[in-house]
Amino acid sequence: MRKTLLASVAALAVVPALAACTENASDGDGGDAKGNARALTVTSSADACELSSGEAPAGTLTFNVTNTGSDVTEFYLLGSDGLRIVGEVENIGPNLTKKLTVNAPEGDYFTACKPGMVGEGIRAAFTVTHSDEEQEVSASDQELIDQAQNNYRAYVQDQSAQLLAKTTEFVQLYKDGKDDDARALYPVAREHWERIETVAESFGDLDPKTDAREADVDFAAGEEWTGWHRIEKDLWPAEAKGYTALTPEERATYADDLLANTQELDKRVQATGADALEYPIDAIANGSIGLLEEVANGKITGEEEAWSHTDLWDFQANVDGARVAYEGVQGLLETKDAALAEELTTKFAALQALLDEYRDGEGFVLYTELTKDDTKKMTDAVNALSEPLSKLTAAVTS
Template identity: 55%
Template sequence: MSRSTRSTRTTSGAAVALAALVLPLAACVDNGAASSSGAGALTVDSTADACDVSAAEAPSGTLTFSVTNSGDDVTEFYLLADDRLRVVSEVENIGPGLTRDLVVQVPAGDYYTACKPGMVGDGITAAFTVTDSGEEVGPTGPVAEQLATAEADYVAYVKDQVGSLVAGTQQFADAYAAGDDATARDLYAAVRVHWERVEPVAESFGDLDPLLDAREADLAEGEEWSGWHFIEKDLWQPTPEANGGTAYTALTPDERLAAADTLVELTGELDARVTADDFTFQAFQISNGAKELLDEVATGKVTGEEEIWSHTDLWDFRANVDGAEVALGVLRGVAEAQDADLVADLDDRFATLDDLLAQHGSVDTGFVAYTDLTDAQVAELAAAVDAVSEPLSRLTSTITDAA
């Protein structure tokens, strides 16, 4: 597998330039409340020990899963491919008592539904069959051509970001394995920007995201930990008070080398998958992914829980917003034709969020530590994220209605 030799700063600049080219092309996001009726409308009731879907099969085409969390913990809902690993689409961070919609376009075949109460473990899965409705699944005519262009543009963006991630990860891993903690700390947040911009793509592969990006709090009992946050903790070693009352034991040189090699290997696997000839990411996945990125901000970055040791959450925050804005960009043409007011509203709300983030730094110059923010500043950022999330939740239904 070929690896880029460009520097992290150079690749970051190239990614921003590509985003600037892609953004004018199209429209925005989804993952929310698009109520519908008929055979394609299903309800899901998620509890601590059940994931009750209203039907075990549905006809091919556009499906809307209306997911209600009747349990006491935050939950997630997934539609999985027949291997139970690949994620067709998902809706995350559904709080107790809340209902969220997942809109997907799926052909006939065998699938699995899954709820993950507490957002840990393997979840509660069940077989789900999509029968052949006899109708063509997905867009047709001029809209199909527009969306095909949008999908190709987005895949090009993903490949560019993952290429930058591969190069940066190798630099980071080399510094960390060599014991050059100062360089590794300096590279950590800047390299992770490329991961955070396209994380929904990594999540679609099912197995890679938890191996590369799981936080310690995400682990089920007895589960082995690897990836970015495993190394983060070793670079910013916690006090006993911050480590459950026990002294942190630094990794040995051999353990460091193993952790670094694993990070490089898994990132290389991500690169191989997104550069494979058959890799695609459909329009509804792009729009759903944009909403997922904003949900990531709301539940992890703006709370300071993602980078709990390094406090570099604002880098991730910016990257997640970048990814959502690129998704809006590639889908813009189709979304504007269907609902120009929605797109205009999203543009305004993204602009407000961008301005707030710029007050605390940038990817090029660096951001302040999350712990340097005041409570008022955190609340202001959280409100701006919520303001974008609500209209963004309508993007997928807007795109599928256009098709």
């Protein structure tokens, strides 16, 4: 059986999911012939994660997640091992509701709410039951789906290979003490990570080791901070008050660890045969949505690159990945909702035109050079695209 990024045809394996939220998504057909609902409500509070039902029929499921607590929360649908992310919706502020749309085959799952976005979350078993109501796909639609899957797989594999090559070069420069060269390569290498971030972060064991920000680490609980941003802080010590530089030995340890985790990521992405990843059409659509949410939650705010201030490189790379994922399903979308396809194409172009205003040579200006008016324009452009993009998954799976 082949592994899939969304579901559990290989239920015992640790398989990642392209994860994202969809807002304003359609609730689909609402259920099966027995009256079992495919649209569920989730209420996340400080100490509870309540679902309207603990089961749903196989097919396209929509989770309407409302945060009644005082902290930002997340909601996850996890595989039977409790590790594999089938789908997630992040950054749900107090009194807000977001939707997660996934295509879930029959099987055993877990749901989890994470108040404060920390820890393992409040978990419960969830069952997807058998359904005889399978949506028929026309031959022409299947051809578009197959093309989208093959093209996106090739894109992710290419970006992963380039990430590994650039990371190998970067860590050697860093270990050799060639800090100017390492600083110059840092945002360029990270672009390849950011373009496939929703794929990379779905590997729950690799993402925290590779891309955690200092604020994400619970040092009091004994968590160790490693990865790109640990090295970033050491390369830009002037931006970190009272910072003590790493020794050559410590540099080598963190550099080797980053490279090892990147090698493991590439190994999983490039796998073939029984271990090969698959990219269902809803996963590709959710990947586009998730990448744009990454822009809204970290890049526009300047929180991602706290010391290098190279956030606009990340911004561009997230937009690149979101656009490639969208263009992969665009042909299918045009057969289902031509108006939405036209709107998305126009708003992707508008966001790119705005980003181009901040180019500096082959890169971008630093985040610290942006004014409040600059960040407001970017926020407005991202929000203008986010609203129609949130409808993508429901549209292509209808």
